Amino acid sequence: MFNKMFNKILTLREKKDSSQNSQGQPKEERPLSSHIEDNLLALRQVFDLCADITFRELRLNAGNSPRAFIVFSDSLCDPTQINESILKPIMQEITALPAGLQLTQANLQQVILERLLNVGKAQTSTDILQLVHFVLEGQLALVIDGSSAAIIAGVQGMKQRAVDEPTTEPNVRGPRDGFVENxxxxxxxxxxxxxxxxxxxxxxxxxxxxxxxxxxxxxxxxxxxxxxxxxxxxxxxxxxxxxxxxxxxxxxxxxxxxxxxxxxxxxxxxxxxxxxxxxxxxxxxxxxxxxxxxxxxTFLPLMQASEDYSNAATFATFIRALRFIALNIALLLPALTVAVLSFHQDFLPTQLIETLSNTRQDLPLPIFVEIILMEFLFELLQEAGARLPQTIGQAVSTVGGLVIGQSAVSAGFISPVTVIVVALTAIASFTLPSYAAENSIRILRFAMIILAAVLGSVGIILGLMVILAHLCSLRSFGIPYLSPFAPLSLRDLKDSFIRVPWPLMKTRPRFFGAKEPIRQDPRQGPAQPDKGGKRP
Amino acid sequence: MLLFILVMATVILFVPGITAAKAKQSAWLVPLFLPVLTGFATLWTAWKLGQRFPQHTLAQYSVVLLGKAAGKLVGGAYILFFLVFNVLVIREFSQFLTLTVLSKTPHYILNIAIVLVGGYAAAKGIEVIARMTQFVLPFFVAGTLFIFVLAIPAMEPGKLLPLLEGGVLPIIRSSVTPASWYGEVIVLAMLLPAVNKPREAKSRGYLAILAVAGFLSVDTLITLGIFGPEFTGYLQFPFWNVAKYIEYGNYLQRVESVVAVLWITGMTIKVALVSYVLALATAQVLGLTAYRPALYPLALVQILAASYPLISMGELGEILGQYWPPYALIFELVLPLLLLLVALIRGKRREGPP
Incomplete structure (x- = not known):
């Protein structure tokens, strides 16, 4: 059924694509001319007012000294490589070719390509627009008089950030390299x-x-x-x-x-x-x-950190349990507080409710308004902290945490309970390994608070059911979002709430459609000593 | 690509929900015998019919079997049945909550809320409802077992004696109500074409009914053991009271909130499922191509009907306990059996799509 659906989607897409192609414009082509003047003029026109594009005209030291020119972007290319690998060979080493090799108009280009250029990536191009694309990618084009094909050589040397530790997904034990922009x-x-x-x-x-x-x-x-x-x-x-x-x-x-x-x-x-x-x-x-x-x-990888696989399996399982609890706290704690304090005070043991109501005496705002206000403040602080330069960020946390939080309580404006709840929620939401998942929780948290204010705990449960229905209906590239929980795949639960030790990770997760299910032979731990005491 | 377990799981899920509220019978043996048989009979009939018409639903094959006019009439009757069924469920939901958790909230707000949530899930389709059930089921079973285990120490076995005091007759007589609950598996007759492994659906269905019977029996046993037969008969939501009764020191109190959570989740899924079936039946009887357009007007009808103010709690209990079960059984058992009989006599079957 799943496959059938996929096929259907694919065939639909293909039909659409083919119809688009037949109507689409034909691909533009502008072949290179064999006269160097024409090519130079055409390229200069294309690159008019592009200060970073350099043209360099030169003459090759061979035969009748044919004219040639190179085009490259000096911001994207490595100048030493141009000098060493392109210019030096075609201007100097061209004179020291092995004996018996006669340079002619016809074989000049081939000789340069095959024997002279010492770059790893080189090819020819016969189209001006293609050549332009290559130049804009940071390659160098060499055009020789009398030939309608240009030599393209890869001499990219762009500035880039060094590989360093990923800031959004830090790690204690595992590898520390992170992706860069290149x-x-x-x-x-x-x-x-x-x-x-x-x-x-x-x-x-x-x-x-x-x-x-x-x-x-x-x-x-x-x-x-x-x-x-x-x-x-x-x-x-x-x-x-x-x-x-x-x-x-x-x-x-x-x-x-x-x-x-x-x-x-x-x-x-x-x-x-x-x-x-x-x-x-x-x-x-x-x-x-x-x-x-x-x-x-699916939902599951958003709850996993790569650190889980470096830590001991038992500890990773513990951490995952912690994370799922944190997820629930981050989503529900403020809403539950609102529901319990404004609807179901009888749900709490008497002593606890007494303590709570003592702290809330003489407060001007109902708990719902209080919580919403403080959550809003927290969101403000978080956004301010994320956007500000790091040095000023410290000031934000001081102002936000200490000044506003503390003085709001001591001024009798906000109850300490609210501050505790909001702080706990914040900490719990920072525990989630995926920033994207954290963001969805942030929005849903507000929805849950409002539901709790309207219908109490019933509102919270109904809200959860809507979220569940939504999650169940989601698919990512045809894979149900809640796999392996719903649809349930018991075998794949080995890397969900729990993480089993690596030797037991016998199979790949089925729900991603892995074709080669067996990962490894499970019986490969060191032989266990016999418990029966049989000794040779 | 529907996973059938889920459908069956739904049945397990919602039936204890009702019983928890309405277990009036004075013997824990009741859910184990006669009702199980009627449940099996309903399931068997639905499955037999499903075998003859693997790609048709109840509303569709009744037309094939009885001709256009009579078939549509039966279909219409089923629409009415599902509608009333759902309205009662919605009403039960709001009634329970206003009596226990949200005493000041008007009924209609809760009715609107659950119809919206159930309707949202129903609009997402049977697959989503099934997945939700699958996700919720472990929590549901764990929660119920949790309460069972906590309640057992409070039982006084003496209250269960004497066994079979009035003979077998009272047990048979009080079987009608639970029998009609088990009969709710008739929704399967509307869902079978969507089940992806129909072969297993039957055995899973039997298993589900047995599991439900087991849960209900234990539930009744515990309630009786704690409150005794006299008092249990008066309680409106015995399971709720059982949970309320549980208290271990200062720490483990207010376990009834667990019951409320289980109840609300179960009811939501039930409303979603019945809304889906209802909309599907309506669409098929009226000849619509999609069921979703039928959802909205039906949702409105359900909200209005469920909010009908003149029914009091006592009356609702009476309707559910006395008047509704016989009607329900007609639709759940008698009509499907008749359909099957017609199918056997006229020898009709159709493999292809409708």
């Missing part, structure tokens, strides 16, 4: 971890103006082919002029753009990306973004 660096971080030719990296481009490169990474034979095809299909469908960060892509390819929960996971951690790839998921690396997209995404 696509090839990021790919190298992944490739370093999965040194198999089965790790496939396919590139695509999106954004008519930005022409952002996107790499689709998956492990052949483990990732579900249909999902891979679907991802590529959705990427192809993106029709926009700009993609500046992976967040743009995320909203274009997600199953629903308006869901409160993240339908695509993002991470800054290469180890996490590699782990997800090995589970049969697909990673989308977008150029100029340090966050890599992981699809399909």
């Amino acid at each position: 696509l090839s660096t990021n790919l190298s971080l992944i490739r370093r971890r999965i040194r198999s030719s089965r790790l496939k990296i396919e590139t695509a481009e999106a954004g008519a103006l930005t022409r952002t490169k996107i790499a689709v990474c998956y492990i052949q034979g483990i990732a579900n082919d249909k999902i891979v095809a679907e991802v590529k299909q959705r990427l192809r469908r993106i029709n926009t002029d700009s993609v500046l960060a992976s967040g743009y892509i995320e909203e274009f390819i997600a199953d629903q753009s308006f869901s409160l929960f993240p339908l695509i996971q993002y991470t800054e951690r290469p180890d996490r990306t590699a782990g997800s790839l090995l589970e049969g998921r697909i990673a989308l690396v977008v150029d100029n973004t340090p966050s890599v997209l992981l699809v399909p995404c």
